[in-house]
Amino acid sequence: METGHDTVADWGEFGFIDNLRRRLPQASGALQLGVGDDAAWWRPALGNGVLTTTDMLVAGVHFDLAYTSAADLGHKALAVNLSDLAAMGSKPACAYLGLALPAHLKKAWLDEFIGAFLLLAKAHDLQLAGGDTVAAKELVISVTLNGLAPESEPLLRSGAALDDDIYVSGTIGDSFLGLQLLQKRLKSPTGNLTEVSFLQERHLRPVPRVELGEQLAASGVVSAMLDISDGVIADLGHLLTASGGLGAELDCQKIPLSEAGCQFVEAGLVSFSSLLAGGEDYELLFTAPQKAHDEIAEIASESRVALTKIGQINHQDTITIFENGIFKELKGRGGYDHFQN
């Protein structure tokens, strides 16, 4: 293939890995051996074992390069995996990055991607320990993380009990609104650019709730937890199914929206339920017995992340939502299915 000197193809597989190795800090701490051999070697001080998560992101399915910068994508590819570890209460340790790269991709693009990936990794004391780089027609990113299981055992999605309170961290629906703005399917009702970019950032640069996840696990009061990737309702559905077919009652009034999010609902530009189905919030959704109320409030205050009680577990095998004075039963999964949409 004839190209200039600025594409991934000019670099070649080994050129890219050599370049990457020069950018990486020396393997340190529990990581004995990082990128460059047949496998990475990690020697953790293991109390409770290893938690491992893996996620793939595909161009045109999970992101659109028209409005996603290389740095946004480098951040998000890691953030969504960190969010999975956070949902178990894990402390992240090692990352493994698989990249299927089109030959025409620019070196500069990849540099920026890796830069943002490493920046977020550093913020969480996570080391890029290995990976694989191959050629492909479309860009596919595969991230695997190994983290430490919390001493108090990981928080599963299967532990919710009758009458438990249901909580979410942060605010809901911002990522959905950010995506609609990026895709120019919605316009801001106020024209306030700070709010527009807040919502877009919430979609492009999700902040994984890693420390919060660790604190919630350490508290010992959380009965079940997952992160919201498919949408609040869909993920609550997963939690209820995993917990043995329980039901839930949500109070619409209590679902926490950002100020920017509120304005879209108040202006009638989006329905409330679309925010609950939108997905990619990367907030934590968890349950705890009612008596844990004060401890949850304390964790919220310490972690400086809002933790809002949005409803309660019941035995009805459905999710109902109290909205405008009436209970509505939510049918179906209501979330995002990569194959069906």
Next chain:
Amino acid sequence: METGHDTVADWGEFGFIDNLRRRLPQASGALQLGVGDDAAWWRPALGNGVLTTTDMLVAGVHFDLAYTSAADLGHKALAVNLSDLAAMGSKPACAYLGLALPAHLKKAWLDEFIGAFLLLAKAHDLQLAGGDTVAAKELVISVTLNGLAPESEPLLRSGAALDDDIYVSGTIGDSFLGLQLLQKRLKSPTGNLTEVSFLQERHLRPVPRVELGEQLAASGVVSAMLDISDGVIADLGHLLTASGGLGAELDCQKIPLSEAGCQFVEAGLVSFSSLLAGGEDYELLFTAPQKAHDEIAEIASESRVALTKIGQINHQDTITIFENGIFKELKGRGGYDHFQN
């Protein structure tokens, strides 16, 4: 999208995962929690830590569905990763499978793929512990494995010393010949169908040298090791570079070829050097001090895998090969670069 009921798209993301979960054995032993939560939880009895490897395979780059069956691919996707763990002397433990699937892919195809993957996993006491399934235009398979580091420390590619002997397991070049046969670029000189299918199997169904790798690590006599994926010469080059810029002298006469392989060379259908550059042998290439000769012979006999001394480490910073009475210096890397070819 309008389809029948036999494609991945009809299943949907959750349908596939539900189906997979039903096929998996219950998480057992050190695996506390497998597929179905935000992360898998593995609680190994850790002596020396964890080894992790990850590999991506892309349709049209790493395999051609025209001559690769679903079962071949399911086997090979895992085998090439097991080969990486073998090269460190690791005992495999947990697998994480990422699949980017075109919507038109048949359920039956995926069933067969998973079946072969799980069969090979079972043979190595490896549990499929997690993964991700997403939609894509082209088929991309991403496999990550966690294994146990050997008690005697992992075998790196960086430990070769001056005057060490260089060994390979099994025979070399079969996979290259098998690929040429599958692509109909070569015809068997004898027309012997058993030999043709032997060579094709060597390409489609590589046998990872897992137990051999563990035995070599446990012996304590191996100084450096890797698996041959890019070709003997290319991978020896990686080992020499990692070991501080040493050189090697190979004896062409000693490179072990299979009977089928010999016939192609003797018939003048392929050059010897193309077998050394061909790649995807998934044999182990390692170095050991000369005095370890008898121990290596014993391991070969115990493991029933031929281990052949093919040359020696020197200080010349090049690879020379003794062929037809003269030494030839090999220039360049001579292996396969996914971006350049």
